[in-house]
Amino acid sequence: xxxxxxxxxxxxxxxxxxxxxxxxxxxxxxxxxxxxxxxxxxxxxxxxxxxxxxxxxxxxxxxxxxxxxxxxxxxxxxxxxxxxxxxxxxxxxxxxxxxxxxxxxxxxxxxxxxxxxxxxxxxxxxxxxxxxxxxxxxxxxxxxxxxxxxxxxxxxxxxxxxxxxxxxxxxxxxxxxxxxxxxxxxxxxxxxxxxxxxxxxxxxxxxxxxxxxxxxxxxxxxxxxxxxxxxxxxxxxxx
Amino acid sequence: xxxxxxxxxxxxxxxxxxxxxxxxxxxxxxxxxxxxxxxxxxxxxxxxxxxxxxxxxxxxxxxxxxxxxxxxxxxxxxxxxxxxxxxxxxxxxxxxxxxxxxxxxxxxxxxxxxxxxxxxxxxxxxxxxxxxxxxxxxxxxxxxxxxxxxxxxxxxxxxxxxxxxxxxxxxxxxxxxxxxxxxxxxxxxxxxxxxxxxxxxxxxxxxxxxxxxxxxxxxxxxxxxxxxxxxxxxxxxxx
Numbered sequence: 001x002x003x004x005x006x007x008x009x010x011x012x013x014x015x016x017x018x019x020x021x022x023x024x025x026x027x028x029x030x031x032x033x034x035x036x037x038x039x040x041x042x043x044x045x046x047x048x049x050x051x052x053x054x055x056x057x058x059x060x061x062x063x064x065x066x067x068x069x070x071x072x073x074x075x076x077x078x079x080x081x082x083x084x085x086x087x088x089x090x091x092x093x094x095x096x097x098x099x100x101x102x103x104x105x106x107x108x109x110x111x112x113x114x115x116x117x118x119x120x121x122x123x124x125x126x127x128x129x130x131x132x133x134x135x136x137x138x139x140x141x142x143x144x145x146x147x148x149x150x151x152x153x154x155x156x157x158x159x160x161x162x163x164x165x166x167x168x169x170x171x172x173x174x175x176x177x178x179x180x181x182x183x184x185x186x187x188x189x190x191x192x193x194x195x196x197x198x199x200x201x202x203x204x205x206x207x208x209x210x211x212x213x214x215x216x217x218x219x220x221x222x223x224x225x226x227x228x229x230x231x232x233x234x235x236x237x238x239x
Numbered sequence: 240x241x242x243x244x245x246x247x248x249x250x251x252x253x254x255x256x257x258x259x260x261x262x263x264x265x266x267x268x269x270x271x272x273x274x275x276x277x278x279x280x281x282x283x284x285x286x287x288x289x290x291x292x293x294x295x296x297x298x299x300x301x302x303x304x305x306x307x308x309x310x311x312x313x314x315x316x317x318x319x320x321x322x323x324x325x326x327x328x329x330x331x332x333x334x335x336x337x338x339x340x341x342x343x344x345x346x347x348x349x350x351x352x353x354x355x356x357x358x359x360x361x362x363x364x365x366x367x368x369x370x371x372x373x374x375x376x377x378x379x380x381x382x383x384x385x386x387x388x389x390x391x392x393x394x395x396x397x398x399x400x401x402x403x404x405x406x407x408x409x410x411x412x413x414x415x416x417x418x419x420x421x422x423x424x425x426x427x428x429x430x431x432x433x434x435x436x437x438x439x440x441x442x443x444x445x446x447x448x449x450x451x452x453x454x455x456x457x458x459x460x461x462x463x464x465x466x467x468x469x470x471x472x473x474x475x476x477x478x
Contacts, residue, residue, distance in 0.1 A: 039456070108347075112461050121455035149456045179475055215474060216360035217278070217388045221467065222351050228464035229471045235454060236418055 002047075002064050010047075010068045010078070016133045023083045025135035029075045030054075035145030036079070043079040051076035070137060083135055086153045088126070093164040093188055096123030097234055100168075102157055102202045103193030104223050107132035111142020112224035113191070118146035120231040125150055128157040128202075130193070157190075158201040164188055167207040170198045171226055175209030181233040189234070191227050194220075241286075241303050249286075249307045249317070255372045262322045264374035268314045274384030275318070284319040291315040309376060322374055325392045327365070332403040332427055335362030336473055339407075341396055341441045342432030343462050346371035350381020351463035352430070357385035359470040364389055367396040367441075369432070396429075397440040403427055406446040409437045410465055414448030420472040428473070430466050433459075 002010075012018035013026045024044070027033055033046070034054060048056040049065050054077070065074045099117055104110050110132045117125050132139055134154060140147045161168050169181070170190040181187075190206065192198035198206070212221060212229055221229075241249075251257035252265045263283070266272055272285070273293060287295040288304050293316070304313045338356055343349050349371045356364050371378055373393060379386045400407050408420070409429040420426075429445065431437035437445070451460060451468055460468075 112464065115457045116460065116464060118455045118457040119451075119453055119460055144458065146457050178471070212358075212471065213474070214358055216357045218354045218357040218385050219383065221355065221358055222463065224461065225351065225355060225464055225467035228460065228468050232417070232451060232468045232471065235452070 002060060002068065007067055010080070011070070013080070014070045016136070019083065019133070019135050025081050025083055025140075026070060026078060027081065027137060027140050028069060028071060028078045029141065030077055032141050032145065033077045033079050036140075036148050039145050039148035041081065041148040043081045045080040046077065047079075048077040086151065088153050088155055088160055092124070093160065094166050094186060096186060097184070098122065098124050098126060098188040099227060099231075100126040100128075100157060100161065100188050100190045100202075101131050102128050102190055102198050103130040103196065104191060105130070105132055106194060106223070107136050107138035108142045109194065109222070109224045110134070111139045111144075111147070113227045114139070114143040114150045114152065115146040116224065116228050116231055117150045118143075120235050122231065122234075123151065125152045126157060126160060126188075127152060127154045128199075129154065130199075158205055161188060161190075161202065161205045168205055169208055169210045170203065170206040171230060172197060172209040172211055173214075173220075175211040178210050178212045178230060178233050181210065181230065182236040184234055187234075189230050191223055191230070194223050241297075241299060241307065246306055249319070250309070252319070253309045255375070258322065258372070258374050264320055264322055264379075265309060265317060266320065266376060266379050267308060267310060267317045268380065269316055271380050271384065272316045272318050275379075275387050278384050278387035280320060280387040282318040282320045285316065286318075287316040325390065327392050327394055327399055331363070332399065333405050333425060335425060336423070337361065337363050337365060337427040338466060338470075339365040339367075339396060339400065339427050339429045339441075340370050341367050341429055341437050342369040342435065343430060344369070344371055345433060345462070346375050346377035347381045348433065348461070348463045349373070350378040350383075350386070352466045353378070353382040353389045353391060354385040355463065355467045355470055356389045357382075359474050361470065361473075362390065364391045365396060365399060365427075366391060366393045367438075368393065369438075397444055400427060400429075400441065400444045407444055408447060408449045409442065409445040410469060411436060411448040411450055412453075412459075414450040417449050417451045417469060417472050420449065420469065421475040423473055426473070428469050430462055430469070433462050
């Protein structure tokens with residue numbers, strides 16, 4: 001049985017400010033909770049109805065789940081995890097490949113980019129404070145479990161990039177071809193906001209701009225699609 | 240002033256069966272309607288409130304728009320277009336580059352793939368009957384105007400591909416590297432469903448399978464991200 005206070009706390013975790021204050025986040029759904037458990041994520045609380053076959057810390061009724069859930073159509077499981085904010089180590093950006101997201105606001109895009117970074121085994125993903133919150137359910141769901149495997153760090157982007165000694169390459173509508181990335185083994189690639197591209201402050205610290213050549217009529221590519229093309233090029237053997 | 244019958248007809252166009260029966264589709268939103276008009280699409284009806292600055296065929300009130308709209312938050316413009324189903328010409332697939340979507344069900348993915356096909360100037364996109372409907376608002380919105388520029392054809396996929404004389408390459412979890420696509424100038428690339436991949440019937444007509452090598456932990460890539468990586472490789476100069 002959940003108390004009134006417990007319901008209220010679970011509901012509040014829908015909003016970023018309450019997640020930050022309590023240091024907790026919520027994930028719901030059989031598929032995503034199973035994937036995160038399989039990826040080794042440890043939840044502090046797992047509420048589930050009789051329909052859930054996995055691990056739980058408390059059995060609740062369907063009515064209670066409907067009341068606690070953040071969605072109009074609740075699933076059989078709602079898990080609560082502790083937010084563990086990672087910090088960037090000194091000189092860390094100088095090793096390996098980093099994707100830096102500068103104002104990627106759509107949570108579906110942020111989650112899909114985590115999945116791409118996981119697929120291509122990038123070393124880390126940086127997120128500016130203007131990106132969708134890493135601990136929102138939409139981001140975690142779209143990442144399909146990659147949320148638990150990718151080293152993701154929220155940072156002040158211009159400050160963090162200012163200390164990097166490796167090339168900092170920004171995806172833009174003009175610049176060198178993305179095909180020039182093959183064989184790079186230490187670099188930061190910046191993906192800008194869906195509507196406005198890379199911010200002025202981050203543009204100031206770029207080593208150069210790279211571009212995916214446009215041959216047809218579309219005005220832009222989706223941010224996650226651009227990130228996928230960048231990663232495929234980074235992981236190509238240099239010819 | 241819209242009549243009761245007009246409201247009913249506009250509302251019904253939310254469903255595919257009614258769109259098919261009437262041969263009409265609806266698009267709403269300032270940005271997408273402007274983009275489609277700029278791309279040369281001719282609408283048969285454009286209903287707009289006083290807030291819409293563009294072309295219209297009938298001025299309606301905000302209350303009428305709220306009643307006609309398919310969305311809880313209506314915009315200032317609702318346009319109706321005639322469905323013009325294209326058919327595949329004899330031997331058409333033997334010329335140029337074709338993306339074939341086999342059961343891509345998410346309308347956001349279908350729209351994003353149209354935008355990718357437009358960006359990379361592919362010659363056409365084929366859609367199996369199991370794909371999201373080309374004339375749903377979610378597809379048209381996600382395509383960002385590319386809907387009006389890309390030659391998109393709904394077909395019986397195994398039948399259409401059975402007549403092609405060019406290589407038919409299927410994206411799969413195993414196969415030749417996607418990096419082998421460079422320099423191909425006539426081919427069909429098949430993108431399968433988000434959950435189940437390419438259907439058995441289509442697998443039977445593939446010339447070979449291609450893959451985007453996985454280096455990390457993610458189980459799959461998003462269908463639109465995979466299509467973007469395929470197109471970038473097709474448009475790369477062969478080395």
